[in-house]
Every structure is written in C-alpha cells, then in structure tokens.
Amino acid sequence: MVFTVPRSPAKSKWPDWLTEAFQVLRPPEKLTVAEWADRYRVLDSKTSAEPGQWSTDRTPYLRGIMDAFTDPRIEEIIFLKPTQVGGTECLNNMLAYVVAQDPSPSMVMYPNKELAQFTSENRLQPMMDLSPELRQRFRPEASKDAELQFDGMYCVIVGANSPAQVSSRPIRYLFMDEVDKYPKSAGKEADPRSLAKERTKTFPFNKKIMQTSTPTVRTGPIWKAWESADVQLMFYVPCPHCGQFQTFNFKQVKFDKSQDVEVIRGAAHYECEHCKGIIRDAHKPAMLRAGQWRDKNGSTKLKRRTGFGLNAIYSPWIRFGDVAAEFMTSKSSPEELMNFVNSWLAECWENTQIKLNSDKVLEKQSGYEEGIVPDKTILLTGGVDVQKDRFYYTIRAWSEGMTSHNIRHGVLETWAQVEEVMNISYCTSDGDEYFVNLCAIDSGFNTDEVYDFCAKNSEWAVAVKGSSTPLPSKYKLSLIDRVDKGEYGLRLYNVDGGFFKDFISNRLVRKSDEIGGWFVYNGCDLDYAEQVTAEEKVIEKRGKNEVEVWRPKTSHADNHYLDTEVYAAFAADCLGIRYMRYEAPPEPMPEPEKKKTAQKSWIQGGETWT
CATH class of the missing domain: 3.30.420.240 (Nucleotidyltransferase; domain 5)
Known part of the structure; x- marks a missing residue:
C-alpha cells in the first residue's frame, strides 16, 4: 500500500497526527552519502572556512570515499590522509547520513576523552542543529556530550583512553578519527581499536567501520591498516594538456631551490609526468572533478577492506607553491620535516638508524x-x-x-x-x-x-x-x-x-x-x-x-x-x-753530458782538411 501525503497541510484531508505518522513511516530517499550531504548538510561558521551548504564539488575526491560507505561490498574503509583535505568532514557526513537514512547504534572514537567532548559540543551537536533533516531526529533533551540520542538510534562519543566507554555498547557503525594518536592500550585493556571493533560483532553482515588518520610512522595503526587493505586506491587526475591520468606527487612540483621561499610560493608549478606540460593552480579544480579512484593497475574495483590515500597537493585550499614553500622551510629540521612528511605528504616517517643531510x-x-x-x-x-x-x-x-x-x-x-x-x-x-x-x-x-x-x-x-x-x-x-x-x-x-x-x-x-x-x-x-x-x-x-x-x-x-x-x-x-697502492712516477733520468772532442786536421791524420 502506498500513502500519499499532501504537500500543503492546509489542504490536507487527514488529521495532523496521521500526517506525522505517514512522515515517520515513509521510507527515506535512496541517496548516497555524497548526494545526501549535497542536499542537507550545512557547515558551521565556527568550524569551517567555507560555512553554508555543503558541496562535494569543492572536494570531488571525497565523493568516492563517502559513497563507498553505502556500497554493500565494503565492510571497512581506511582513509590515509594529510591535513586540510576535508577528512574529518567526510567522516561527519557519514555519521549524518546514518542518522537521517539508516538509524542504527553508532560510535565515534577520538584519541582521548577531552577531544571527544570538545568535538561533540563544537562540531557534532551543532551539525545536528544546523540541518533540518537532522534536527527533527535529534533529541537534545535526552542527550549528553558522550551519548547523543536520535529517533531509532544512539551515538556514543568516546575517547580511546576510556576502556569503559569503548567496550560498553553494541554498535553497527564505527567511526575512528586520527587513530595514530590513540594510546596503545585502553587502560589495562587491549588496543582500543580492537575493543571497539569487538562491539560490532552483533552486526556480522551489515556493519561498517571507518577509520581515518594522518600517518606517523610505518608501524602506526593507519599505515598498517593501509598496507593490509584488500585494495589500495589513489586518486588519479588527468593532465589538462595530454589527458594522461596520474596521481599528484611532490616529485613533480617544480621550483628553484635557490630562490627565496616567498618567491618559490608564487612561482612553483606542477609538471605532467607524461608530456612535461606545465600545470598551474588554475587547472586543479577541473582535474579534480575529472579524477577517479584507481589502484596501481588502473582498476576501480572496491573490496571488503578498501583503502583510500591522498596527499595535501589535492587540497583546493593549497597551492603548488604552498607545498614547495613548506618543504623548503621544513627540510633542515628533522622535527619539521617529519611534520611535512606526515601532515602534507601523508607518508610515514621512518625510524632511522642512519640519517644524513x-x-x-x-x-x-x-x-x-x-x-x-x-x-x-x-x-x-x-x-x-x-x-x-x-x-x-x-x-x-x-x-x-x-x-x-x-x-x-x-x-x-x-x-x-x-x-x-x-x-x-x-x-x-x-x-x-x-x-x-x-x-x-x-x-x-x-x-x-x-x-x-x-x-x-x-x-x-x-x-x-x-x-x-x-x-x-x-x-x-x-x-x-x-x-x-x-x-x-x-x-x-x-x-x-x-x-x-x-x-x-x-x-x-x-x-x-x-x-x-x-x-x-x-x-x-x-x-x-x-x-x-x-x-x-x-x-x-x-x-x-x-x-x-x-x-x-x-x-x-x-x-x-x-x-x-x-x-x-x-x-x-x-x-x-x-x-692498490700508489706508486709515484719515476723521476726522469738526467741527460748524459756530451764529451767534446778536438777535431784533427788532415795533416794529423784526421778526416777533415779544413
């Protein structure tokens, strides 16, 4: 049976209570996470550089990651990311989608309780209030900072250093942010990520796990998760000159190292690895819109545990010159270079035994x-x-x-x-x-x-x-x-x-x-x-x-x-x-002196007559 709810309440023949009942019973629209966010997500002016209606076209590379969340083949998403590419908002969009489209018990985990409380108060609860689609499902009077209540679900906001919170509830959706900053153990308990994953066993066939972080070292959680993923996808973009697809790689950011840092910031450009064409910052938006997530063999196929990897060069808020300038100011200090490698290139920093400069x-x-x-x-x-x-x-x-x-x-x-x-x-x-x-x-x-x-x-x-x-x-x-x-x-x-x-x-x-x-x-x-x-x-x-x-x-x-x-x-x-041993060249022998002989005349029996 299909119920049709009139658009205008004033003309409705049904009582208000019945109209509201129809609204509750009506199934949600079939949308992907990106489609839902483009329609209903609103960014807060306090926490976003671009407040207002969310637009995935601003960061097109996030579309594939967000939409992987609704792919039934995928159980776990690993997002290896730098700073300033929208990774946290990607996670927030997935949580908002769950609240609006598929209410189920969820957990969001941060490195510690303090950060969990701050994020709940300053990002998650304001996100629920700004969007009408979320506001009508949010129950603030029944909620606490550590546990948000919604129609048909709850969401636990926990710190990785709090074992009681981590291991207390069954959950279907698990979101873990900045996992490389988690403690190695939650009190006397095991690894907090393992504890949290245990909570999803109640939903063996339809659970979803999302973990994201800026990497630190090769043995860090996000890098190990990335390496063990069933498939590792990078975002390939086409050259505006030759059309060949490639990933953004810092090796192709070209600049004169002998110049002043501010000159480098304004003059650096990207060089296509195929045609050697010069790619400017103005080319980047169109390249991102045409980009595709692929593995190293060119396949776009997703698998049960899918990894997505990006570096800061993709960010629409960062110029090629910004990346070059950051490298120039960081390369002389191991601590600053580590931050550049982790937070800009999204690569692991090695535990070095021999390090020369x-x-x-x-x-x-x-x-x-x-x-x-x-x-x-x-x-x-x-x-x-x-x-x-x-x-x-x-x-x-x-x-x-x-x-x-x-x-x-x-x-x-x-x-x-x-x-x-x-x-x-x-x-x-x-x-x-x-x-x-x-x-x-x-x-x-x-x-x-x-x-x-x-x-x-x-x-x-x-x-x-x-x-x-x-x-x-x-x-x-x-x-x-x-x-x-x-x-x-x-x-x-x-x-x-x-x-x-x-x-x-x-x-x-x-x-x-x-x-x-x-x-x-x-x-x-x-x-x-x-x-x-x-x-x-x-x-x-x-x-x-x-x-x-x-x-x-x-x-x-x-x-x-x-x-x-x-x-x-x-x-x-x-x-x-x-x-071999060095042998000096022999000293030149002195020329022998020539003896002078008197000439004899022919009278004396000599050979000459003069």
Whole structure:
C-alpha cells in the first residue's frame, strides 16, 4: 500500500497526527552519502572556512570515499590522509547520513576523552542543529556530550583512553578519527581499536567501520591498516594538456631551490609526468572533478577492506607553491620535516638508524676545483643512472685506502655525450693525465639501449642492475647472450645497493684527515648533495625479524646522484682498489753530458782538411 501525503497541510484531508505518522513511516530517499550531504548538510561558521551548504564539488575526491560507505561490498574503509583535505568532514557526513537514512547504534572514537567532548559540543551537536533533516531526529533533551540520542538510534562519543566507554555498547557503525594518536592500550585493556571493533560483532553482515588518520610512522595503526587493505586506491587526475591520468606527487612540483621561499610560493608549478606540460593552480579544480579512484593497475574495483590515500597537493585550499614553500622551510629540521612528511605528504616517517643531510656532503669539500684530479690518485671510475629523457653521471677519483674525490658530475641528454664525458682526459694540477678506467651504467631502464652501448664500449663500460635485497656478495657477475644480435658473453653485474650505500654513508662521517674519506670538489652544488642524501637507513619488520634497509626519506626525493655514486664505488671495488697502492712516477733520468772532442786536421791524420 502506498500513502500519499499532501504537500500543503492546509489542504490536507487527514488529521495532523496521521500526517506525522505517514512522515515517520515513509521510507527515506535512496541517496548516497555524497548526494545526501549535497542536499542537507550545512557547515558551521565556527568550524569551517567555507560555512553554508555543503558541496562535494569543492572536494570531488571525497565523493568516492563517502559513497563507498553505502556500497554493500565494503565492510571497512581506511582513509590515509594529510591535513586540510576535508577528512574529518567526510567522516561527519557519514555519521549524518546514518542518522537521517539508516538509524542504527553508532560510535565515534577520538584519541582521548577531552577531544571527544570538545568535538561533540563544537562540531557534532551543532551539525545536528544546523540541518533540518537532522534536527527533527535529534533529541537534545535526552542527550549528553558522550551519548547523543536520535529517533531509532544512539551515538556514543568516546575517547580511546576510556576502556569503559569503548567496550560498553553494541554498535553497527564505527567511526575512528586520527587513530595514530590513540594510546596503545585502553587502560589495562587491549588496543582500543580492537575493543571497539569487538562491539560490532552483533552486526556480522551489515556493519561498517571507518577509520581515518594522518600517518606517523610505518608501524602506526593507519599505515598498517593501509598496507593490509584488500585494495589500495589513489586518486588519479588527468593532465589538462595530454589527458594522461596520474596521481599528484611532490616529485613533480617544480621550483628553484635557490630562490627565496616567498618567491618559490608564487612561482612553483606542477609538471605532467607524461608530456612535461606545465600545470598551474588554475587547472586543479577541473582535474579534480575529472579524477577517479584507481589502484596501481588502473582498476576501480572496491573490496571488503578498501583503502583510500591522498596527499595535501589535492587540497583546493593549497597551492603548488604552498607545498614547495613548506618543504623548503621544513627540510633542515628533522622535527619539521617529519611534520611535512606526515601532515602534507601523508607518508610515514621512518625510524632511522642512519640519517644524513646535504650539509654533511657540502662539508666534505676537498680543496680541489671541479675537473681537477687530486694528487696521488690511482684510478678514475664513473657511474651513470639512466632516466627516460636524461642521464645522471658522476666521475670519482680513487686513492689508497679507498679515499675518493668526486671530480665531476652532471646531467647529459644523449649517449654520445656519455661517451664523450667518459673518454676525455682529466688532469692533476701538475698536468698528469688520467682517463676513466671503468664506468658502470644502470640497465634498469632502456635495458636494450644500455646493452648496445656497453657492447660497443666494452673496454671501459659495463651494465649493472641494482638489487633491492641483500646479495650473498657485494656484486654478482652474469653473462648475457643476445643471440638475435650475435652478441655473447655481455657482462651484467647485479650490485648490492645497500652495501655500497653503507660504504658511502660510513665514509661521509669520517674526519677530513682520515684515510678512506669521501669528498666532493669545491663549490659542489646543493642538488647533488641533496640527492646523495635522499635516502636513509630504517628498521623494518619482516615476519618476526627486524631488518635494516635503505628507503627514500620522502616519495618526492630524487636519488639519481646517489645511484651514480653507488655504481662508481662498485666499479672501483670491481677493479680492486682496496688492494692498490700508489706508486709515484719515476723521476726522469738526467741527460748524459756530451764529451767534446778536438777535431784533427788532415795533416794529423784526421778526416777533415779544413
């Protein structure tokens, strides 16, 4: 039976009480969370920078996360987020939807009781009062800060440090905000997240769990939840120039590090990773509206435990220049850099064992100018890192005790330039001439081109491939047969990158007068120094064991020069520099003096007559 309620009460033939009964019995509209919020959610002027009617078009990336809440396939949503992208309002919209569309017992958990009370008073209760759809269901006279009452449901507002509140009620909907700030245990009880999830067992088939947080460290709750999700989705946006989809990555935010921070704030732009087109802040809104949530393979399929990940570059309130400026002001302080990595890039901060910075490299200037070979050098080696459209290279001089000096590095554009740089002579201040003895070239990208080049220059060039896992030895030689090209026995070395990164870091911290030091030339540039120190050694848990591995400090960090130095160090080790000793060139022999002989005349029996 279908009841039709007249639009105008004045013309209704039904009594008021019956009309109200029909309103209660009428099923709610079939809306998604985003559709409901666009119609009925109102933002408070006290807590929002843009008060008034909610519009998902302002933050289009939240649409997919909110609508996943009504997807019957999904039981748990993990939102790995930075600050300033609307993550908390996304959670609030889901709670409001439950109140208006599907009343069921719910819980919202915050890091502590104080924050829970503050949020209840200043965000959640005002949200219920501002929206007519929520106000008519809210029962403020029966509510307390820690427990809001509605028609057909209650919502418990708890702090993760209060075990009694966490474990007291059965709930169908569980919302957990800023989970990385939760205590490890709730009093004498277990992990508060586990306690809260236990409360959902009463609803085994239709429960929903939403947890969101800015990450802290790799072992933090949100990062572990993100890594264990059945699918990890990132928000892909199309380039306004070529249309290719990509994620916003800080590595593609381009700016001149030598400029003033405020100049950087106004001048920075984004570079498309496909066409290299310049993307301005004005392009961002249209890109966000056309964006899609995808996994790394391009699939948009959602699963039972779905993870969503964003960084602050997506925020409509943040410019590309703001991100660049924040990095420049944070990079010199570990504490501030940690905040940038966590709160802006939404990445975990590593528990570092070895951490170097660019200042340490610049302190190692040797007193030699660029291109000058230091005295008592035994040999030169080179390293080349191959990229899509360029080559990074280094040339390093080696002397006794594996003391080494960078004499040249830079960026090249063609293979011909690589050949030229590695084959010209380099001289000492006295004019002694040296050539590169061996150059190791990365074959991880454009492999066939690298093999071709090394085959043609086999007397001084070898192909290498870095290993991300430890090898039984520092490097391992393989022979490649390219039957189609009639080439056999091409040398390929698998190099233990971790070993040679340890080698570089250990020598960087040596005193300047110690044998075995690692040096750069006078006036070494900052970009090189930052790339050489772009990684750090961290502890990771693998199974029951903890291992030390090298990882980039942040996802944006270029480490090309570090790779070139790893290859140059391998080349020196491969040639046996550990066992070589410097032999001074022999002193030139003095020319013998010529004896003067008197000439005899022909009268004396000589050969001349004059």
